Amino acid sequence: MKKSIIITFALAASLAAGAQQALFDVNNLTSPEVHADGTVTFRLFAPKAVTVEVEGDFLPPQVVDTPRGKYESAGKAALKEGEKGVWSYTTPTALQPEMYSYKFKVDGMDWLDPSNVYRCRDIASFANIFIVSAQQGDKGWLYDVNDVPHGNVSKVWYPSPTLQTSRRMTVYTPPGYDKGGRFPVLYLLHGAGGDEDAWTTLGRAAQIIDNLISEGKVKPMIVVMPNGNANCDAAPGEWHKGMYKPSFMGHQASKPVASTEESFKDIVSYVDKNYRTKANKKCRAICGLSMGGGHSFGISKLYPDLFDYVGLFSAAVSLNVRGFDGLNDRGQKVAPEVEKQLATMFAKKPALYWIAIGSTDFLYDNNKTYREYLTSKGYPFTYVETEGGHIWRNWRIYLTQFSQLLFK
């Protein structure tokens, strides 16, 4: 009977597949296919298409000129139609180890690769992903799931008395956490349009930390990834506002009663109470990208006794506050309360104040102004400049670098 059940199963599966996928993936294509020599082939079954392109960050970016200025867009390449309606494109050269994202354009319209179930959401749109790795330690290896011990990733609801609600965050506990002991904590913040899921999807945070711990390059640590939009309790679809379309600024119809910075102490206090943390400043770090970099800037100065390590990744930093319109004694528009908070924080000598940005980031000048201010005050910081712009590729690099400097 067992055999007959298996046959029935196989038949049902094949029929179901026939119903769902025959027109779509009739050739059971492999796409993308990373070849031994590092080149990559993309394939799509699209017998009625006139043009098929692949658009992705593995191709040289295009500079697009608009009335509002120039910007970089992902590069494109044309697929060629072969037999039986299957289009394909192979990269002319090997791709460097990296996590890449792409989508197809069929007759000009975006289309995810149906042969590749691996895809990430960025605000309201999806892209397929793939990883190229040549050897242990390269970026592809760091972002991949390897045969190393894995930490656990949890979606945790915690009370926020300050925001008068319950909120959702992602918590990574390192391999071995279930065996006991106490651990330092990295608070890892997302950017505008992101949420508590972003660092574990686009950011590959669990893989990066797993892999670096396995190599002895990062101390086993808890990583807390909260939701940085005070007007959202959770990621889209994960709280009671329903399955709304994600936007850049969180949930605009919700009015928070306090800011992300003000409410952050609720998170630290929940984590210290519910996890086996080393609950002291030397064992706490905070970093974030873009808006989350701005939050890291703001939270670290608002709570100068909480964090010994601060990382600003392509950060949106403001030295001013709403309503202040004066100039300080150097002719800078710096609000007195910001000056005071920064003075207090730097007087307490944080172990690391780390700033990283890409050379073509649209926040480059904003960061330059902030670095100049820090230098003018004699506040020590570490500065890392990379190629490229305001992109996840850089933020994964920054997490890789910053995490190795912590809790030493």
Next chain:
Amino acid sequence: MKKSIIITFALAASLAAGAQQALFDVNNLTSPEVHADGTVTFRLFAPKAVTVEVEGDFLPPQVVDTPRGKYESAGKAALKEGEKGVWSYTTPTALQPEMYSYKFKVDGMDWLDPSNVYRCRDIASFANIFIVSAQQGDKGWLYDVNDVPHGNVSKVWYPSPTLQTSRRMTVYTPPGYDKGGRFPVLYLLHGAGGDEDAWTTLGRAAQIIDNLISEGKVKPMIVVMPNGNANCDAAPGEWHKGMYKPSFMGHQASKPVASTEESFKDIVSYVDKNYRTKANKKCRAICGLSMGGGHSFGISKLYPDLFDYVGLFSAAVSLNVRGFDGLNDRGQKVAPEVEKQLATMFAKKPALYWIAIGSTDFLYDNNKTYREYLTSKGYPFTYVETEGGHIWRNWRIYLTQFSQLLFK
């Protein structure tokens, strides 16, 4: 400065959106739109398309006749082209409260709705989802995230000495778990082609249990959702075999050293050690769908002292074992060891042995044979028959019903 940063941000967002989405969703469409009267409108911007259809389980199924037999396929409806390349379709009548899945077909080819970021993977293909709810307690409400206390959902790596590897499972802990106390445990198993993610995506298990707990209809419980493929450590892309294409039978190139049934004690023992469980038979339940129903059948009889509640959802049950070719004294092909295990288990009088299946399920006859065997032996069981076939819509109903019967 803050204001100028926000403007810069908005500009960057708009440019990025322009780069990524202009051709795709230029009209910033809402799709699907659930209207106040319960009808639903689908919209797609597809100016070059010749035909656009929506295929989904909210439409009457089509019966497809193939050389291998008839089967049901999701129903289809045609969208009409309106202004500016926007196609649309509105259901003629209100949809009943339910979670629905659908995709578009553009010139015959599958296409996910780009305006709807909510989508679930089923083996190797994706479908968009949406939920219709009219009032508290209906199916839509049960599957939705409501303003009720939420449990936490964790991806947990545990050692399996029997399978000689580390494996990943999903663990739901109920609201209030962080306040202390001990809880009963439901082991909730997926079907062939699924993995430890399936019940929390297609199955809406966290929402169902959250909502039923909030209504006082389900006891606060831990829900453990392991990976039922002994040849996989984890879901596709979540273990070191890389980003392979998911298939119906797990990872065929991996050879497990033991079966799912044999290794299940590793899971129970890890859960009892690492969670605050009520570690006794009266406080343990096991259930599963399809292959996972077969596993629940097998595990409950292999470990007759572990589970007081057993649920078989559209289960693949086999009374025979590989290699046995005889008949029992009733002329049935039932392996003596299976008879013996079932006799032992039923002699210990489980609190509930619950069997549910849809009237058009391809395993209906298989289940009927098993029920007849149970009746012939005088083994008590509860039987629930629903409409429909081997589909998630039924398995969500079965979880809703079964969970309310537990630990009373």
